[in-house]
Amino acid sequence: xxxxxxxxxxxPRIGPHAFEEYIHMAEQFHGYAAPGLILGGFMVAEVRRRLxxxxxxxAISETAWCMPDAIxxxxxxxxxxxxxKVFNLGLYALCxxxxxxxxxxxxxxxxxxxxxxxxxxxxxxKLKPKKEQDSARLREEMRLAGHTICDFRRITVKxxxxxxxxxxxxxxxxxxxxxxxxxDGAVCRACQGESPYDDFLAAREERFPEGPKLRVMEAGExxxxxxxxxxxxIEPGRSKGAVFKRKQxxxxxxxxxxxxLGRYSVYVEEGQRLDPDWIHEDEAARAxxxxxxxxxxxxxxxxxxxxxxxxxxxxxxLLVDVxxxxxxxRTPGVICASRQTGSLVNAGQEVAAARAIPLYLExxxxxxxxxxxxxxxxxxxxxxxxxxxVLVTGTEVFQGLVNDxxxxxxxxxxxxxxxxxxxxxxAPDDRNCIAGAVRSMLERGAELIxxxxxxxxxxxxxxxxxxxxxxxxxxxxxxPVLPGAMSLVAKVEESxxxxxxxxxxxxxxxxxxxxxxxxxxxxxxxxxxxxxLGHGGLCHNCxxxxxxKCGFAK
Numbered sequence: 001x002x003x004x005x006x007x008x009x010x011x012p013r014i015g016p017h018a019f020e021e022y023i024h025m026a027e028q029f030h031g032y033a034a035p036g037l038i039l040g041g042f043m044v045a046e047v048r049r050r051l052x053x054x055x056x057x058x059a060i061s062e063t064a065w066c067m068p069d070a071i072x073x074x075x076x077x078x079x080x081x082x083x084x085k086v087f088n089l090g091l092y093a094l095c096x097x098x099x100x101x102x103x104x105x106x107x108x109x110x111x112x113x114x115x116x117x118x119x120x121x122x123x124x125x126k127l128k129p130k131k132e133q134d135s136a137r138l139r140e141e142m143r144l145a146g147h148t149i150c151d152f153r154r155i156t157v158k159x160x161x162x163x164x165x166x167x168x169x170x171x172x173x174x175x176x177x178x179x180x181x182x183x184d185g186a187v188c189r190a191c192q193g194e195s196p197y198d199d200f201l202a203a204r205e206e207r208f209p210e211g212p213k214l215r216v217m218e219a220g221e222x223x224x225x226x227x228x229x230x231x232x233x234i235e236p237g238r239s240k241g242a243v244f245k246r247k248q249x250x251x252x253x254x255x256x257x258x259x260x261l262g263r264y265s266v267y268v269e270e271g272q273r274l275d276p277d278w279i280h281e282d283e284a285a286r287a288x289x290x291x292x293x294x295x296x297x298x299x300x301x302x303x304x305x306x307x308x309x310x311x312x313x314x315x316x317x318l319l320v321d322v323x324x325x326x327x328x329x330r331t332p333g334v335i336c337a338s339r340q341t342g343s344l345v346n347a348g349q350e351v352a353a354a355r356a357i358p359l360y361l362e363x364x365x366x367x368x369x370x371x372x373x374x375x376x377x378x379x380x381x382x383x384x385x386x387x388x389x390v391l392v393t394g395t396e397v398f399q400g401l402v403n404d405x406x407x408x409x410x411x412x413x414x415x416x417x418x419x420x421x422x423x424x425x426x427a428p429d430d431r432n433c434i435a436g437a438v439r440s441m442l443e444r445g446a447e448l449i450x451x452x453x454x455x456x457x458x459x460x461x462x463x464x465x466x467x468x469x470x471x472x473x474x475x476x477x478x479x480p481v482l483p484g485a486m487s488l489v490a491k492v493e494e495s496x497x498x499x500x501x502x503x504x505x506x507x508x509x510x511x512x513x514x515x516x517x518x519x520x521x522x523x524x525x526x527x528x529x530x531x532x533l534g535h536g537g538l539c540h541n542c543x544x545x546x547x548x549k550c551g552f553a554k
Contacts, residue, residue, distance in 0.1 A: 012143060014038075015045035015074050019143055029073055035123050035135075036066030036092070038142045043067075043107040044074045046147035047096050050105045055098045059084045060157070062091040062108075070094075082164065092124070095155055102157040110151040117141040117149065168371060171364075183371040185331040186364075192330045211360045212278045215270040219258040222250045228267035229281065229359055230305040231258075242304050246282065267359070279363050281306030284334070284356035287366060292328070292336055292354055294376025306359070310338075310352040312345040316380040317521040320352075324377045331369035333357050338378055340554035344517055345380060352378045381521040385418035386496075389446030391425050391437050393454040393463045398428040405505055406452040413513065414450065417520055422446055427466075429454060434466025442493055448519065450512075452500045455486045463499065464488065472497055476527055480534030481553045484511020489525050509539060509547040 014022040022041055026033040051057060059077035061067040064086055068079065071094060077083035097104025114121050119138040122128050173180050173188040180188035189195075217225060226247055233243035243261065244254070250266070258266065279287075282303045289299045289308035296316055300309040312318070320341035329335055338352035345351055356366075390410045396402045404426060411421050423441045427433040434454075441449055454463030455477075464477060467490060475490035477499070487510070488499035496519050500512045514533060518525055533553045540552075 013045075014041040015048065025073060026069075030066070030069050033139070034066050035138055035142060037070050037073075038139065039092075039109070039120075040067045040070030040094070041074060042142070042145075042147040043094060043150055044070050044096075046150070046152065047094065047105045047107045048075065050152060051096055051098075056100070057096045057104065058099050058162075060095045060097070060161070061086045062089045062093040064088040067092065067094055085161065095157070097155065097157045097162075099162070102159065102162050104155055104157065106153050106155045107147070107150050108153075110149060113149040113151075114145075117145050120145060120149065171368065182368045184368075185327065185372045186333065186368045187331075211358060211362075212275045214267045214274075214359075216265050217268050217270075219250075219255050219264055219266055222266050222268050223252055223255065225250050225268040225270070228269050231261065231263055231266075232305060233261055245304070274360070277363050278360040279366060281356040281359050281361065284361040284366050285354050288334060288336065288354040288356070288370065291370045291373060292352065292377045294379030296380030296382065297351065297376075297378055305355075306357075307353055307355040309350055310354070310378055312347055312349045312351050312380045314347045314380060314382055316345065316382045317517045317523075318343045318345045318351050319379050319381055319521075319523075321374070321377040324373050324375075327372045328369055328377065331365065331372060333361050333365050334369045336377070340551060342514070342518070342554045344548045351380070381523070383417060383517060383520040384522060385420070386414075386447035386520065387422040387445045388414045388419045389423040389425070389438075389441030389444070389449045390421055391427060391434070391441065391449060391451040393427050393429060393434055393451060393466075395428040395430075395460065397453075398426050406500070409504060410450050410452065410500070410512075413516065414448075417516060419448070419520070429460040429462055431462045431466040431469055434463055435469035438467060438470035438472075438492060438497075442495060447495050449492070449495060449497045450500060451497065452504065453502050455488065455499050455501045467492070467497060467499070476525065476530060479511040479515070479530055479537075481511040481514055481537040481539075483507040483509075483539060484514070487511035487515060489515055489519065507539070507541070508545050509552065511553070513547065514553040 012019045017025065023033045023038070026037045026041070030037050057077070059071045059075060061071055061084065068084060068086055071084055072078045075096070079086065091108060093106060093108035095104050095106035109124065114124065119134055119141045122133055123138055169182045170179050171182040172178070173191055175187045175191040178188060185192060214228065226249055227244055229246050230242040231244040232240065234240045243257070247269075250268075258264075285306050285308035286299070286303050289310055293299055293310050296313050298311050298313040300311055318339055318341060320338050322341060325336060325338060334354070334356060336352060336354045339345070390407050392404050392406045394402070397404050407424050414421065423444045423446055425437045425441065427437045438449060451463055451467065454461045464475070467475070470492055472490040472492045475488060477486070477488040479485055479487040481487070483503040484501060486501040488497070490497040490499075498512060498515050498519060500510070504510045504512055515525075536551050537553045
């Protein structure tokens with residue numbers, strides 16, 4: 001991200017409009033000429049000037065206050081046409097970017113430049129209540145400052161932000177009767193409980209259709225007939241399973257067993273033609289599983305009792321679209337339960353199961369559940385074994401005053417993941433030595449460098465500085481996981497880095513065990529990804545550790 005030299009002199013105009021003309025436009029559009037709308041106008045106009053005239057562009061506002069209106073006044077981008085996206089990050093900033101490439105210019109207020117404009121500083125930092133601010137002076141300072149108090153930088157927008165998201169098929173909510181995007185589920189999001197109104201129709205009890213008319217017969221009269229569904233038998237503490245299966249013929253000797261199961265009446269196939277708008281639980285479960293299963297996931301061939309099982313197709317890391325799965329499960333009549341995302345799984349292991357709740361599910365309801373997903377919700381990522389370099393830092397270890405215990409721990413854990421150690425070095429608490437050791441390991445083919453200790457807050461803890469000197473980038477330091485809070489992840493050249501704090505010498509399971517499989521699965525790790533680990537990130541320190549067969553940091 002390179003800074004752009006700001007050498008264009010401020011003009012008493014905002015885009016094609018004279019200052020006072022823009023003020024009048026702001027009053028008409030916004031209700032009054034708010035300071036944020038004035039400054040936003042200067043910012044939008046200057047960003048437009050820095051873009052090539054030939055491109056088609058979209059806009060992003062990083063605040064919900066005033067800035068979106070400035071964008072809508074001065075560009076073709078509006079919230080309504082979808083060309084303006086509002087990410088309410090609380091930052092007074094915006095960007096315009098090429099629709100095709102994602103390359104554009106971002107403008108943000110630069111606090112270092114507002115010194116000569118005290119009224120702007122009071123407004124920006126809310127140093128005075130609004131009624132005590134000198135509005136006339138503030139407006140004049142903004143007229144004089146224009147865009148010169150802003151920083152302009154070239155940016156590239158992430159592909160997932162650029163991707164347009166259409167409404168898809170529109171249907172009528174079966175609960176409130178209003179048109180809505182069917183991808184949201186079998187009922188609209190308001191009827192799923194997201195309405196901001198206390199008395200909205202969502203408060204009504206969900207309505208479930210009656211279903212198709214099925215033939216019911218007394219068990220004793222069903223001899224020679226074919227059953228329409230599986231029937232479960234339970235022996236407490238011993239077994240649970242389908243005692244009678246769909247399409248099974250009822251024999252004389254079956255009548256007593258049916259009655260022992262409490263099945264005095266049964267559904268049977270009697271040659272009746274069922275309404276095609278309804279789908280049997282087994283077919284519904286199979287269809288759901290086909291949509292839910294992503295890469296590395298197989299569907300068990302046999303569907304029983306309206307349940308389809310998803311199994312890991314290979315050893316790897318289970319990744320679940322938690323938001324998508326929740327949206328799917330909001331649809332009445334269907335469910336999918338999965339193991340926790342981030343779990344290590346083996347080939348053939350059950351990772352999720354989808355089930356239809358009624359015996360016959362309305363086909364439209366099934367379609368809406370499927371459409372609520374953005375794509376497969378459950379996948380398994382293979383772990384790619386790496387050549388690992390182990391870098392132990394600490395002057396006391398380097399001088400032989402303390403025996404190294406880190407390297408054997410790290411070696412055991414990475415080898416258990418299929419990796420091999422290609423280099424091991426011990427460096428003193430000297431950033432130059434640490435940087436040199438990293439470069440040496442890279443030359444010897446280390447695709448992953450695990451560095452230990454020197455990550456705390458003591459004066460001698462210079463490991464992070466040494467990593468930076470070696471060219472480490474995209475460093476994330478600090479993990480909401482205990483033990484292991486002072487872990488880090490980073491990249492250097494084409495390799496990855498994991499920093500392991502000293503607690504790994506004492507605790508069997510730490511943040512290192514959480515980070516290692518994610519790195520081996522080639523996942524891009526963001527601060528948001530790490531933040532999500534906080535829920536469940538406190539280890540119980542069980543006497544008999546079962547990790548990873550527990551919920552720690554999943």
